[in-house]
Amino acid sequence: MRIDQIETELSIEAEEKRGPHPVNQQVSRRLKNIEGQVRGIQRMVDEEQYCVDILTQISAVRAALNSVGMLILRRHIDTCVTNAIKAGGEGRVQIIDELMSMLSKARL
Amino acid sequence: MRIDQIETELSIEAEEKRGPHPVNQQVSRRLKNIEGQVRGIQRMVDEEQYCVDILTQISAVRAALNSVGMLILRRHIDTCVTNAIKAGGEGRVQIIDELMSMLSKARL
Amino acid sequence: MRIDQIETELSIEAEEKRGPHPVNQQVSRRLKNIEGQVRGIQRMVDEEQYCVDILTQISAVRAALNSVGMLILRRHIDTCVTNAIKAGGEGRVQIIDELMSMLSKARL
Amino acid sequence: MRIDQIETELSIEAEEKRGPHPVNQQVSRRLKNIEGQVRGIQRMVDEEQYCVDILTQISAVRAALNSVGMLILRRHIDTCVTNAIKAGGEGRVQIIDELMSMLSKARL
Numbered sequence: 001m002r003i004d005q006i007e008t009e010l011s012i013e014a015e016e017k018r019g020p021h022p023v024n025q026q027v028s029r030r031l032k033n034i035e036g037q038v039r040g041i042q043r044m045v046d047e048e049q050y051c052v053d054i055l056t057q058i059s060a061v062r063a064a065l066n067s068v069g070m071l072i073l074r075r076h077i078d079t080c081v082t083n084a085i086k087a088g089g090e091g092r093v094q095i096i097d098e099l100m101s102m103l104s105k106a107r108l
Numbered sequence: 109m110r111i112d113q114i115e116t117e118l119s120i121e122a123e124e125k126r127g128p129h130p131v132n133q134q135v136s137r138r139l140k141n142i143e144g145q146v147r148g149i150q151r152m153v154d155e156e157q158y159c160v161d162i163l164t165q166i167s168a169v170r171a172a173l174n175s176v177g178m179l180i181l182r183r184h185i186d187t188c189v190t191n192a193i194k195a196g197g198e199g200r201v202q203i204i205d206e207l208m209s210m211l212s213k214a215r216l
Numbered sequence: 217m218r219i220d221q222i223e224t225e226l227s228i229e230a231e232e233k234r235g236p237h238p239v240n241q242q243v244s245r246r247l248k249n250i251e252g253q254v255r256g257i258q259r260m261v262d263e264e265q266y267c268v269d270i271l272t273q274i275s276a277v278r279a280a281l282n283s284v285g286m287l288i289l290r291r292h293i294d295t296c297v298t299n300a301i302k303a304g305g306e307g308r309v310q311i312i313d314e315l316m317s318m319l320s321k322a323r324l
Numbered sequence: 325m326r327i328d329q330i331e332t333e334l335s336i337e338a339e340e341k342r343g344p345h346p347v348n349q350q351v352s353r354r355l356k357n358i359e360g361q362v363r364g365i366q367r368m369v370d371e372e373q374y375c376v377d378i379l380t381q382i383s384a385v386r387a388a389l390n391s392v393g394m395l396i397l398r399r400h401i402d403t404c405v406t407n408a409i410k411a412g413g414e415g416r417v418q419i420i421d422e423l424m425s426m427l428s429k430a431r432l
Contacts, residue, residue, distance in 0.1 A: 024153055031150045035143060042139045045132055051184035052210055058177045059214050062170055069166045074424050076159035082416070085409045092406070100398050102160055103427070104390075106167050174320075182316050190308070193301045200298070208290050211319070240369055247366045251359060258355045261348055267400035268426055274393045275430050278386055285382045292375035318376055322383050 023075050030068050037061045069106070131183050138176050145169045177214070239291050246284050253277045285322070347399050354392050361385045393430070 038061060044054045076099075084095040146169060152162050184207075192203040254277060260270050292315075300311040362385060368378050400423075408419040 021156075024156070027153050028150060031146055031153065035146045035150075038139055038143045038146060042136060042143075045135050045139065045180075048129075048132070051180050051188065052206055054180050055177055055184070055210055055214065058173055058180070059210075062173055065166055065170055065173075069163055070424060070428055072153075072159050072162050072166070073427070074420070076163070077420055077423070080159065082409050085406050096398070096401055098160055099401070100394060102163055103397070104394055106163065178316060178320055181319070182312070185312055185315070190301050193298050204290070204293055207293070208286060211289070212286055237372075240372070243369050244366060247362055247369065251362045251366075254355055254359045254362060258352060258359075261351050261355065261396075264345075264348070267396050267404065268422055270396050271393055271400070271426055271430065274389055274396070278389055281382055281386055281389075285379055288369075288375050288378050288382070292379070296375065314376055318379055322379065 021075075023071055027068055027071055030064065030071075034061060034064050034068070037064065129183075131179060135176055135179055138172065138179075142169060142172050142176070145172065237291075239287055243284055243287055246280065246287075250277060250280050250284070253280065345399075347395055351392055351395055354388065354395075358385060358388050358392070361388065 037057065041054060041057050041061070044057065081095055081099060084091045145165065149162060149165050149169070152165065189203055189207060192199045253273065257270060257273050257277070260273065297311055297315060300307045361381065365378060365381050365385070368381065405419055405423060408415045
């Protein structure tokens, strides 16, 4: 067994011990909240609450989704984009094309 | 029993028969879908799917929320805003102020 | 000449004296500023200034455009929409359809 | 004169010959158009044209600004961000922090 294989095995073990990535935990927690907020809006609609209050809640959920999106985008740039840029070549161009097209659609 | 009580009872009965407003039903159905989409994103995060695919799903949920918002806004304008404008006076100014401030925050 | 005709003539005269609507003056002033801001961005690009500073300026112009849009939307609701709602009938439905389609495109 | 000085001088000369970066030319052309569009809106306001048509034009200018922003963002990522990521260290973290904060404000 080569030394780098040992390292890989160790890091897989570490991975298993430490569970999901801390960003994922944060993202999961926020998505749970967003799910609850969506159910809250449903309740407001069922109870025929005031439209403007419902619309304000919808804006709040949108803002919450955006901040989850920023966490995931950050991780994408810190990992995939960074690795592709370091590797260079066609992969670099492709990942930046993909990033730009996603940002365009997400309406920068 | 006074005549207006009878009318009220009749209209409550009518209300019970006709169930919730059709826009509410449409809004409820869409909110249920959005809840499912949010759970889908959670699954993608748990399964460590590709960040860009997750971000694309987040954009889709945002678009779905916007279209629910438009349904509710339409009903608000068709009912509350229309009534306040017909009644005129200070109520008219107030409801338009409130509408504008909500649209500003919701980032027109 | 009836008294209300006199009033109308007086108010037309007042209109001529007072020049454009005060909202129009405010909108014009802001559009002049926006034009200057756009030229400022052009200068930044010519001088090869830092991209992030240029992007920050672009966001500022977008915010300025939005606030001009809100002034115009407010006036539209205060005048055309209000009149159509008071008049009722098909015109009311049409103007609200038009408003909603415009708000959708302007991405609520 | 050292060989790298000669190279620098040659590349400065090349720079002078080739004039501004092609992206800058494209950006300049679009900013000129946007300036014209803003003046067009001013004319519409002066001529008291229909509010909804003015609002549609404002949306068009906003879309044009966004596409200029995307060109500049692309160049920023292709140059500054790419270089900082290749260099690594604190500079990499700083430039990604700056990018994220700009994208947040520009409302992803």
